[in-house]
Amino acid sequence: MLKGKKIALYVTGGIAVYKVVDLMRSLIKAGAEVQVAMTESATQFVSPLTFQVLSKRNVYRNIFAEDDPAKVNHIHFADWPDLAIVAPLSANTLAKLANGIADNFVSSALLATTCPIFTIPAMNEHMYENPATQTNIETLRGRELYVMNPDEGFLAEGYSGKGRFPTQERILDELRLFIREKGRALPLKGKSVIVTAGGTKERIDPVRFISNDSSGKMGHAVAEAAWEKGAEVTLITASPLAVSGNITVIRVESADEMHEAVSSRFDSSDALIMAAAVSDYSPETTHTRKMKKRDKLTLTLKKNPDILKEMGKRKQTRQCLVGFAAETDKIEEYAKKKLEEKNADLIVANDVGKKDRGFNVDKNEVIFFSHHEEPQTINLKAKKDIAEDIVDWISNFIN
Known part of the structure; x- marks a missing residue:
């Protein structure tokens, strides 16, 4: 969502400026181009x-430093970005922005900005709660500028209160939501999508279990990609990976837990992407206490529910069902068989016998198998990019 975005980052005076350095790095790591402007107070x-070293771009701060006669710097800066972020937004700059005051580079460029503006206020609690500040905030929101609510916590003054710079996780969640709402291409808007992820654990006793090598990275990436395309996403995951606050997450451990979570939500969904590596078998008996070491151990296994097959039987015409096939040989044969037997619309197959792709790595190479198209090979690339390909396929199918 941030990849390729041109972001103007306006930094104003406040102790929270040091936190903005890390925020800028996160934006750059996500693929954004970031250009910084600072007030003298900042x-x-x-x-x-x-900021210059880390962004690898000049930092603008002097409105009279017109080094290029072919352009007016603060207007050029205002015209350049797809998105403007003000962090931290001080009470002073907040008041200037609300009242159209342009007396430095930052306030002048912001006054000339026509792209969406996302602001992150941070200040002393009493300054934030002051009626003048609250009026200014409502003024900005009335103009469709996004104004985050600050966190509550320990302030620079030595006491706790509201006005603290928000956590980076919350900033990025709200920023992505803001970008999505401003976006025009949302092919899955209003659609309900369920994604499963991770390798389930089937308990032998409190400290031992049967599982597999799935990290959950693919499923989590698909959930993010579906959300970015406008879907309301529920991620049912057996992976400990972090999840964006914009996605409804249900943590499960066993195949039975995943089956119950999927089954109870499937009928009201528009799409189910079964990216989880669900264990085929589980112990017939789970011991409540740790089993002591012995020379031999025999486990009797029972077959777990085939979630994909069951949902294939229940699938309605309007629904899209996607399964994954992790194979080490005869990939095409097994994937096509799975496509038919599970009544799926798409099977995403991959070779997990190669070390540079598949389980527990960030890249993969897959083949799409569907009913009315020739197999489509997606060459080795980041799982995030493959997730976007999967979601694009689903969007085309649904629409």
């Missing part, structure tokens, strides 16, 4: 050189 907390 430079008292963190040197412009820090």
Whole structure:
């Protein structure tokens, strides 16, 4: 969602400036191009050189430093981005922005900005709660600028209160939501999508279990990609990986737990993507206490529910059902068989016998198998990119 985005980052005066350095790095790591402008007050907390070195771009701060006669810097800066972020937004700059005051580079460029503006206020609690500040916030929101609510916590003044710079996780969640709402291409808007992820654990006793090598990275990436395309996403995961706050997450461990979670939600969904590596078998008996070591151990296994097959039988015409096939040989034969037997619309198959792809790595190479198209090979690339390909296929199918 942030990949390829041009972001103007406006940094204003406040102790939270040091946190913005890390925020900028996260934006860049996500693929955004970031250009920074600072108020003179902001430079008292963190040197412009820090932002310059990390962004690899000049930092703008002097409205009269017109070094290129072919352009007016603050207007060029305002015209350049797809998105403007003000972090931290001080009470002073907040008041200027609300009242159209343009007396430095930051306030002048913001006044000329026509792209969406996302702001992150951070200040003393009493300054934040002041009626003048609250009026200014409502003014900005009335103009469709996004104004985050600050966190509550320990402030620079030595006491707790509201006004703390939000956590980076919350900032990125709300920023993605803001970008999605401003976006026009949302082919899955209004659609309900369920994604499963991770390798289930089938308990032998409290400390031992049967499982597999699935990390959950593929399923989590698919959930994010579906959400970015406008879907309301429920991620049912057996993986400990972090999940965006914009996605409904249900943590499960066993195949039975995953089966129950999927089954109770499937009928009201528009799509189910079974990216989880569900264990085929589980112990017939689970011991409540740790089993002591012995020379030989015999486990009697029972077959777990075939979630994909069951949902295939229940599938309605409007629904899209996607399964995964992790194979080490005869990939095409097994994938086509699975496509028919499970009544799936798409099977995403991959070779897990190669070390540079598949389980527990960030890249994969897959083949799409569907009923009315020739097999489509997706060459080795990041799982996030493959997730986007999968979601695009689903969007085309549904629409």
